[in-house]
Amino acid sequence: MSRLFSLSLCGLFVFSLATTNALAAKTAYDPAAGKTTYDTACSTCHKTGLMGAPKLGNKDDWAPRIAQGMDLLVSRSLKGYQGKKGAMPAKGGNAKLTDAQVGNSVAYMVEQSK
Numbered sequence: 624m625s626r627l628f629s630l631s632l633c634g635l636f637v638f639s640l641a642t643t644n645a646l647a648a649k650t651a652y653d654p655a656a657g658k659t660t661y662d663t664a665c666s667t668c669h670k671t672g673l674m675g676a677p678k679l680g681n682k683d684d685w686a687p688r689i690a691q692g693m694d695l696l697v698s699r700s701l702k703g704y705q706g707k708k709g710a711m712p713a714k715g716g717n718a719k720l721t722d723a724q725v726g727n728s729v730a731y732m733v734e735q736s737k
């Protein structure tokens with residue numbers, strides 16, 4: 624009985640991994656929509672470089688970050704990130720933002736900083 628249980632748990636795990644991957648692969652960001660979110664929730668730090676934030680449009684600061692890939696940039700933006708330069712609160716400190724809004728604003732910042 625317990626074997627059956629762990630087998631089904633295992634199946635569930637594989638299934639959820641498969642769905643997450645499918646979702647991640649399909650994610651398309653909308654930088655234009657992200658501008659509004661950037662202006663209201665991210666620009667406080669990212670416009671001026673406050674607290675060590677990479678400045679919008681600063682190619683040198685963004686290039687190595689962009690090289691990490693969107694998935695990592697977005698997940699750090701959602702969960703918060705303590706880097707070498709400073710600390711960024713989850714969702715820039717604005718918990719009301721949806722994951723899509725945060726993803727779009729990352730795409731906007733990346734697009735403006737290439």
Ligand code: HEC
Binds near residue numbers: 665714
């Ligand atoms: C309170 C200030 C603050 C706000 C607001 C803020 N950030 Fe940040 N963010 C930071 C700091 C500081 C870093 C750099 C940390 C480091 O590299 O040491 C950072 C880094 C980042 C990075 C790069 C992460 C990496 O892997 O290099 C992304 C992407 C990012 N922020 C996205 C956002 C988005 C999107 C928003 C708005 C929803 C936002 N930030 C709002 C402070 C902020």
